[in-house]
Each structure stands twice: as structure tokens, then as C-alpha cells.
Amino acid sequence: MRLVRFVAEGLVRFGHLEGDTVVPVAGDSFVEALEGKEKGAPLALSVVHLLAPVPRPGKILGIGVNYAAHAAESVSFINTAKLEVQKWFNKQATAVNGPYDPVHLPKVSGQLDYEGELVAVIGRHGRHVPRARAMEIVAGFCIGCDYSVRDWQKASQTMIMGKGFDTHAPFGPALVTPDEIEDLPGLEVRSYVNGEQRQSGHVRDMIHDIAAQIEHLTAAFTLEPGDVIFTGTPAGVGAGFDPPKWLKAGDRVRIEIDGLGHIENEIVPEPDTTRIG
Incomplete structure (x- = not known):
């Protein structure tokens, strides 16, 4: 489905x-x-x-530095020590965005970056779920982009401020159920900026696979239907280049995953508006 x-x-x-x-x-x-x-x-x-297939997830969770090559390129902006320990952050519910909708270039930063990722969506309640049964609570998979505001990310020990900007969690285009995917570890994640390929990596390259992520998370708290997990990004993010390749207004970011399709978002200036109430 x-x-x-x-x-x-x-x-x-x-x-x-x-x-x-x-x-x-x-x-x-x-x-x-x-x-x-x-x-x-x-x-x-x-x-x-x-x-986005889930309108307002109760939780949007993301794991950091979950591909070894990405960890190697990230030493300047992420704590990459002790990779055997899962590093988690959350994105805000207001970050949810459609698979083809515009993404805001923040007014407060010029360091907007992309991270193409496989997204897992939870379909059943889970607490203390063993690794061997973890996939039983997964409803399906989407394509996502964990947009990151790098200077704000570096300024917060938990990365939370740089990860949760409005519009910075597009995912979709469809929730693909596990029975539709023949080879989950073999799926390739690819990212393009204005047609230039920047990222390529396979799900099997994760340091902590999805089952291990679910086991770890549910040891601390309950995962609920509609919760969304960004499972990590391969090497090739903008911050990893010298000089960095930050996104700018007018750029188009396309993320592809085998068998899941693609999402594509245009970067636009954040609206200059104040909202109260």
C-alpha cells in the first residue's frame, strides 16, 4: 500500500x-x-x-551522524565522539512540510543545509520493543529531508534549534508499507541540488539500523502511531564541502530513494511576517 x-x-x-x-x-x-x-x-x-502523509506527528525524531562517511565530514559542526552511542534530536511539529512545497531560507541565518533521509513512520504503540520485533510497529517508509540551520545547530548542545525551523521537515510523497519493499537495506538514498548529485548512500550503510533505533528509543519512551523517525543521512551535505555549499533562494533540492519515488522542494525566502495569536 x-x-x-x-x-x-x-x-x-x-x-x-x-x-x-x-x-x-x-x-x-x-x-x-x-x-x-x-x-x-x-x-x-x-x-x-x-x-505530508502524517499531518502533525506527536514526535519527529532524528538520529545524527548515523553513516560513517557523514560522521567523517561532520567533525566541524557535530560532536562525532562515541558513534556507538545513538545521538538523537527532535524536529518540531510545525516543521512538517509537503513533499513538493517550498522550504524557507531563514531570515536569521545563511547556513541552510540539506540531509536526504529514509523516514520511518510508526503504526503501532511500542515500549521496550526488542530489536527482533522492532519492525512490527513500523507502518511504512517515506522520503524526507532533514533541513538543518548549521550555525543555530552548533549553538545548541542538543542541536534542537537548528533542526526545528518551520517547513524544515518535508516528507512523502507516500507512506510505502513494508510489504512493498523487497530489499530495505539495499535502498539507495540520493540527493540533488539544482540537478547536481550531492549525496548517495545505502540503508545498509547505517551505523545503527532502524530496528536498533526503535529498540533504543522505546527503552526510554513510548512510540505512538504517527510518530516520524528521520533515520540518518549519507555523506555529501553542504557543510561538508570546502568552502561549504549553503542553500540559497531559488535552489531546488530533490531527494530520491529506490522504490519510494522522490520529493523536491524549492528554497524560498522566509516570509517577513509577525504572527501573534
Whole structure:
């Protein structure tokens, strides 16, 4: 199954992506949609606007330096000591963004960076889940980009401020269930900026695989349906170049993963607005 969330004719709905069509399903929430039956006439993919498959995750968690080559390029902006210990941060719920929607270039920084990643979405409650059973609580997988504001990331011991800017967690285009993926470790993650390939790495290259991540997280707290896990990025981020290749307004970032499709976001100036209430 490939579950999508979309807008059509002013209504937000869930559906099954089947080739170039979307078949609406019953249910107004992510959990309901996972069990939802097809309901309504198919729509052409070209007439719908895809949103992030989970509207407002209870948790957006990301693991840092989870590929050895990325760890090697990250010594200037991340603590890479003790890689055997998982390093976690969270992104804010307001960072959620659609797979093809604009990403804001922050007004407060010129150091916006990209991190193409495989995203795991939780489908069942899990606490103290052993590694051998970890995949039982995974609903499916998406493509994501963990946009990072590097100077703000370095200024916070937990990286939280540089990871949680609004619009900086696009993921999608569909939640692909595990039965649709023949070789999870063999999936390749690729990132492009304006058509130039910057990143390439395979899921099997992770220091801590997804099952180990879930075991570790659930030793501390419960994972719930709709929680989102960014599972790490390969080498090739902008900060790893000399000089760094920071993103700028007008850049287009495309992330591809075998069998999952792609997401693509344009970098735009952050709106100059104040909001209170």
C-alpha cells in the first residue's frame, strides 16, 4: 500500500496511490486511514496536491551522524565522539512540510543545509520493543529531508534549534508499507541540488539500523502511531564541502530513494511576517 494525504477541491483527504491515480479512503486521521477502505471515485494524480502523509506527528525524531562517511565530514559542526552511542534530536511539529512545497531560507541565518533521509513512520504503540520485533510497529517508509540551520545547530548542545525551523521537515510523497519493499537495506538514498548529485548512500550503510533505533528509543519512551523517525543521512551535505555549499533562494533540492519515488522542494525566502495569536 502507498498511503497519501492530499488536497482536492478544497478538501484534505487520505488515499491510496495507484500509479497515476489516487483512490480516496475512509478516515479523517492517519490511524483511521491506515485501516481505511477505499471510498470514492479515483482521482488523477495531476489534479491533487500531495501533503505530508502524517499531518502533525506527536514526535519527529532524528538520529545524527548515523553513516560513517557523514560522521567523517561532520567533525566541524557535530560532536562525532562515541558513534556507538545513538545521538538523537527532535524536529518540531510545525516543521512538517509537503513533499513538493517550498522550504524557507531563514531570515536569521545563511547556513541552510540539506540531509536526504529514509523516514520511518510508526503504526503501532511500542515500549521496550526488542530489536527482533522492532519492525512490527513500523507502518511504512517515506522520503524526507532533514533541513538543518548549521550555525543555530552548533549553538545548541542538543542541536534542537537548528533542526526545528518551520517547513524544515518535508516528507512523502507516500507512506510505502513494508510489504512493498523487497530489499530495505539495499535502498539507495540520493540527493540533488539544482540537478547536481550531492549525496548517495545505502540503508545498509547505517551505523545503527532502524530496528536498533526503535529498540533504543522505546527503552526510554513510548512510540505512538504517527510518530516520524528521520533515520540518518549519507555523506555529501553542504557543510561538508570546502568552502561549504549553503542553500540559497531559488535552489531546488530533490531527494530520491529506490522504490519510494522522490520529493523536491524549492528554497524560498522566509516570509517577513509577525504572527501573534
